[in-house]
Amino acid sequence: AKHLGGNGFQFFTDSLQAYSLDRLQLENQLRKALDDDQLVVHYQPKLHLSTDQIGGAEALVRWQHPERGLIMPGHFIEIAEETGMIIALGDAVLVKACQQAAEWYHCGPAPIRVAVNLSVQQLRQNHFAERIAQILESANLPAEMLELELTESMLLEHLDAVTENIAALQIMGIKLAIDDFGTGYSSLAYLKRFPISTLKIDRAFISELNEFSEDNAADHDAAIVRAIIAMAHSLNMNVVAEGVEEAGQLSFLKQHGCDEVQGYLISRPLPASGFTALLLENAEA
Numbered sequence: 001a002k003h004l005g006g007n008g009f010q011f012f013t014d015s016l017q018a019y020s021l022d023r024l025q026l027e028n029q030l031r032k033a034l035d036d037d038q039l040v041v042h043y044q045p046k047l048h049l050s051t052d053q054i055g056g057a058e059a060l061v062r063w064q065h066p067e068r069g070l071i072m073p074g075h076f077i078e079i080a081e082e083t084g085m086i087i088a089l090g091d092a093v094l095v096k097a098c099q100q101a102a103e104w105y106h107c108g109p110a111p112i113r114v115a116v117n118l119s120v121q122q123l124r125q126n127h128f129a130e131r132i133a134q135i136l137e138s139a140n141l142p143a144e145m146l147e148l149e150l151t152e153s154m155l156l157e158h159l160d161a162v163t164e165n166i167a168a169l170q171i172m173g174i175k176l177a178i179d180d181f182g183t184g185y186s187s188l189a190y191l192k193r194f195p196i197s198t199l200k201i202d203r204a205f206i207s208e209l210n211e212f213s214e215d216n217a218a219d220h221d222a223a224i225v226r227a228i229i230a231m232a233h234s235l236n237m238n239v240v241a242e243g244v245e246e247a248g249q250l251s252f253l254k255q256h257g258c259d260e261v262q263g264y265l266i267s268r269p270l271p272a273s274g275f276t277a278l279l280l281e282n283a284e285a
Ligand code: C2E
Pocket: 044, 059, 060, 061, 072, 073, 074, 077, 090, 093, 117, 118, 119, 179, 180, 242, 243, 244, 245, 262, 263, 264, 265, 269
């Protein structure tokens, strides 16, 4: 590393200032982006392994910034969380994703269950379930075509509003998935308490897998993945593997009965039009 010399402190404060200016600017621009409808939603397919069909998609937000181009959520979700803008942002994503899912459902090429990521700030709002009902109704989308992705920590805070919303969502017929499964807390008690239909195995457990993982006793990731699949199935849940990038990972997951896979090997997240094109290809193949 280069020596900062006597100006190390100056360097530090300058870059900190540049950082916070940039962050303040992004924060103001994000507020405007919400008003000006600059958010777009991309869709990443989930491939069902037993049928080789795409039956689902994860909705992932992007920001079409007028000067900076397409900005990924890693650059603005945290700002949105910290400022409370995540509620408006999340609502906008839900509306767009439900409208898109309704288009695929009513006009083809195939019904696609769309999964939307939630923030705990959304799920602990008093009338969140009613808001979802309203969005479904105005999009004309059946509730079973919407899935919500939650993280383990959201269920472990024991917030009454969260529990009530989840119960109401289940009655409506909305599916709930646990995102990044295995990376959160060690207690699995919440799996009994909440009506979870899907576990999404975090990419961290998938990335080192390959077709030889089976024969390698020291491969802890392989053991964990097998255990998650077995546990999910005995609890009557579906399993989705995230971050599948290589054919060897896919064949391991197939061999062990994983239900669905998602990752760059199948497709990167795509704009809705690209996703529709992929569905048409998938139907022909
Ligand atoms: P996530 O929910 O875990 O979403 C999966 C992320 O992994 C996405 O990144 C996706 O593009 C990426 N990914 C998919 N397949 C692969 C693969 O094979 N390899 C690798 N290395 N990555 C893969 P993205 O779109 O940048 O989103 C990042 C995170 O931002 C999401 O992680 C989610 O936590 C958050 N996010 C995205 N959209 C929303 C939203 O509408 N609301 C909220 N609250 N959070 C969102």
